[in-house]
Amino acid sequence: MTTIHLDSAEATARVGARLAAAVEGGDAIALIGDLGAGKTTLVAGLVAALGGGAAASPTFSLVNEYRHGRLRVWHVDLYRLEREAELPELGLDDLIGDLRGIVLVEWADKFDVMPADHLRIELAHEGDERLLTATGTGPRGTALASVLGSAA
Numbered sequence: 001m002t003t004i005h006l007d008s009a010e011a012t013a014r015v016g017a018r019l020a021a022a023v024e025g026g027d028a029i030a031l032i033g034d035l036g037a038g039k040t041t042l043v044a045g046l047v048a049a050l051g052g053g054a055a056a057s058p059t060f061s062l063v064n065e066y067r068h069g070r071l072r073v074w075h076v077d078l079y080r081l082e083r084e085a086e087l088p089e090l091g092l093d094d095l096i097g098d099l100r101g102i103v104l105v106e107w108a109d110k111f112d113v114m115p116a117d118h119l120r121i122e123l124a125h126e127g128d129e130r131l132l133t134a135t136g137t138g139p140r141g142t143a144l145a146s147v148l149g150s151a152a
């Protein structure tokens, strides 16, 4: 488990940029944390570093795709999803494991959607700042967690 103190939105975005340098097609990242914890900020930093342009919050569209960078990014937000029965409509099963890109899921703890091998990032408010906790399960999740664990 890796813990990182993030003292600004830029610091949160930089975590995304560090992940961008390490991700491979098929990777999956869960983003857990309250509203305003910095989940979308991290995704935006990752997408920008991949060369994919700005990432907006997909809260209304549920899935945003960025396909101009080295890898495609499928950015999923389950916040507005009320019923598990609506999950198949998102097509998440097809996106997860698609080697052309990576999948990032905000509110991934709401439903059982993540593959066995993934990186779990939790963001929590710490005063005005944020605390990030990263845990990897499986080979790729563990590799990505150790990237965050090594010195910035």
Ligand SMILES: Nc1ncnc2c1ncn2[C@@H]1O[C@H](COP(=O)(O)OP(=O)(O)O)[C@@H](O)[C@H]1O
Pocket: 006, 007, 008, 009, 010, 011, 012, 033, 034, 035, 036, 037, 038, 039, 040, 041, 042, 057, 106, 128, 129, 130
């Ligand atoms: N480490 C940080 N310290 C202070 N503010 C931050 C930090 N990371 C992100 N923010 C700010 O928190 C706000 C909410 O971020 P956002 O990424 O939209 O959260 P979420 O997607 O988790 O709801 C934004 O205004 C962002 O600039």
Ligand SMILES: [Mg+2]
Pocket: 039, 040, 057, 077, 106
């Ligand atoms: Mg968000």
